[in-house]
Structure formats: structure tokens, C-alpha cells
Amino acid sequence: MKYSFIQNGIEIIDKSEFNPKHILECGQVFRYQSERLGYKIWAKNSVCYLICEKEHDIISTNHREEFVHFFDLDRNYSEIKKNLLEFPFMKNAIEHGYGIRILNQDPFEMVLSFIISSNNNIPRIKGIIERLCERSGETSDCGLRFPSPDKLRNKSISFFQDLGAGYRARYLYDTVDAINNGFSLDIQEMSTINARKHLMRLTGVGRKVADCVLLFGYHKTDVFPTDTWIDKIYVELFGENNLSREQKADYLSDYYGDLSGYAQQYLFYKRRSGNKIKLDCISED
DNA sequence: CACCAGGTCTCTC
């Protein structure tokens, strides 16, 4: 990935591997806003402005190293896409979401965000998370910031209900409580299987939420988060619906191996944009 | 007024 440090940020030179719209709208991140010149994006303890121009994009920030990691800039996505093209179903999806990158986000934020996401829709998820940030008293020179576990220590269930979290309020409360009482999120070094099993001990974290946390919070790309959209895709592609969600997730992650997370994002993004996934047809090329 | 949204929990069998 070609990029270079400039005075107040990072210049993205290779636009084919970095598409702000695709990165932000493929469903992995909830805290960003459209701005006149691009986007404002919050990471754990800092903020950046993504300025979109014709020849290049600029990540305007005082925390350059942090956003190199956040945007996963040191990874070669050309190589990933080349390897994914060895699989069926991927050609159209990759062409559609060509500049997607899997962001490296904060695990705690991912846990709460994806608990909120369950049986919910994206605009509402974003609203709940925004209110969580507004009301949890975290301020910095960057403005809004996602609360730390400690900042949520004294919050009651009704605090989460008032965010609009609905029945997930109890899940959030229990999870925050567990983390504040020693439940470790330091699981980067664990195997995917064990890390998943660990996360699923949290209230409100099932297979799908756990896999999203593993992918977006720990960059474990051997998981294939399987939700309603992936379920639709599975049925459409294979013409049968004889497996449970969990079995589909197992099958797909076994099939795509370490490329699962990437494959999932391309397929999810394309399908959610209203396009059905097509089997790549060589004769059409 | 039903039905749905990046599912999970709980209670059965």
C-alpha cells in the first residue's frame, strides 16, 4: 500500500486499494460522519478527517501512526484480492467493493457496538452509539470519544435503556460489569477458537457478535461473521437451507480459511447494496 | 398494523 507522511497527516497515493466510501459503508464501523470535503472518523483516542480528492486521499490527523494502524495501511490488499480471486463468487464482489480495508478498531468498542447491533438496523445502531458517547462524559481535544469501561462503571441499566438500546440494555450493563470486574479483553494471542469461546461468555455475545469482534477488534481474518445477509447469500448460492447459522459460519470459514474475514466483507457489502452475488462466469469475460 | 433490522437468551423436547 502506497502512502506517505505529510505535515499534518497521511497521503494515500494508491487509490485502488483505499476507497473511503467502501471502507466506511461496508458495515464494519459506526462512528463516522460525512463532511463537506470527506469524512470525520473517530478511532479509540483520536480523530481524523478523511479528505477525498481526485488524485489522492488525505488523512488529516495529528496521530499518524495510530491511523496507519487503524486503516491497516501496511497490509497488501492487492495480494489479498489476488488470492481471493482463486475462489468462486468473489470477482463481482471485489469489483464492487474494490477499496475495502478491514479496520483495526478498539476491542471494547467493538464488543459494545456489536452487542447493540444484534437484531437491529444500522441507522439505529449508529444513533445508540452516538448517544452513548455523548452521555458518558468522555471529552477530549477530539470531541466525542468512546467511553472506557471505567467511565461506564457507575451507569445503571436505565442509562443504557435511555440510549434506545431496548432489551440489549441488560446485555450492555452485564458486559460492562464483567469487564470492570476482571473479564479480560487481552486475547490477541489466543487461538481464534479459544478467543471466540471466551468472548461468548459475555451476555449478549453469541457466535455472530463474537466473530465481528474478532475480525474488527483483533483482525482475526479466519472468521466469517454470518448474519441475515450472509445467510441470504448462502441460500442463494447453494440453493439449500439445511444448515444452521452456526454451521454455515463454520462451513464458510473453513472454505475461505484465513481469507474469510475479507471475503465476508466483500460479499456482505455487495449483497447489502442490493446486488445479488453471482457465480463468476468465465465465458462472460 | 404487520414486518424487519449485522441475533441472543430462555425454555422446552
Added chain:
DNA sequence: GAGAGACATGGT
């Protein structure tokens, strides 16, 4: 273990 129902909330 696998399979129904319930579940808050806001939008079509």
C-alpha cells in the same frame, strides 16, 4: 444439542 418464541425500538 436442536428448535420455537420473546424481545425494545423505530422505520416502512
